[in-house]
Amino acid sequence: MVFLPENIFAKIIAGELPCEKVYEDELVFAFRDIAPKAQTHVLICPKQAIVTARDVTLETVPVLGHLYWAAKQIADELDLEGYKLHMNVGEAGGQVVPHVHLHLLSSDYESVL
Numbered sequence: 001m002v003f004l005p006e007n008i009f010a011k012i013i014a015g016e017l018p019c020e021k022v023y024e025d026e027l028v029f030a031f032r033d034i035a036p037k038a039q040t041h042v043l044i045c046p047k048q049a050i051v052t053a054r055d056v057t058l059e060t061v062p063v064l065g066h067l068y069w070a071a072k073q074i075a076d077e078l079d080l081e082g083y084k085l086h087m088n089v090g091e092a093g094g095q096v097v098p099h100v101h102l103h104l105l106s107s108d109y110e111s112v113l
């Protein structure tokens with residue numbers, strides 16, 4: 001796996017690249033994963049360009065918490081009974097896109113990401 005130099009999620013959030021949007025509020029933007037590992041696989045991103053969860057500071061930590069709030073809204077909206085929330089942190093942690101994102105997977109997920 002290669003940590004991409006380009007932040008494609010920033011371009012999706014800015015509307016410069018297409019996506020299947022499922023949720024948006026003032027802090028968060030969420031869209032369906034292009035290569036889903038479950039029937040429902042949503043990526044939940046802060047609008048603020050934070051590279052990894054390790055780059056979060058005391059000032060930006062509420063943004064990270066907001067990802068979990070958005071996950072609840074999406075799970076309720078999609079009527080998911082149970083789900084998995086997963087985050088890869090850094091290249092060695094399996095993160096490919098250099099913009100913090102939470103994976104929301106329905107309970108039929110195929111594999112650990």
Ligand code: 5GP
Pocket residue numbers: 008019020031032033034035036043087088094095096097098
């Ligand atoms: P990571 O490994 O960084 O935690 O997860 C990146 C995720 O982004 C992968 O599950 C991958 O399928 C998804 N992805 C990569 N490029 C795109 C894209 O252009 N559009 C969408 N919707 N998902 C993408």
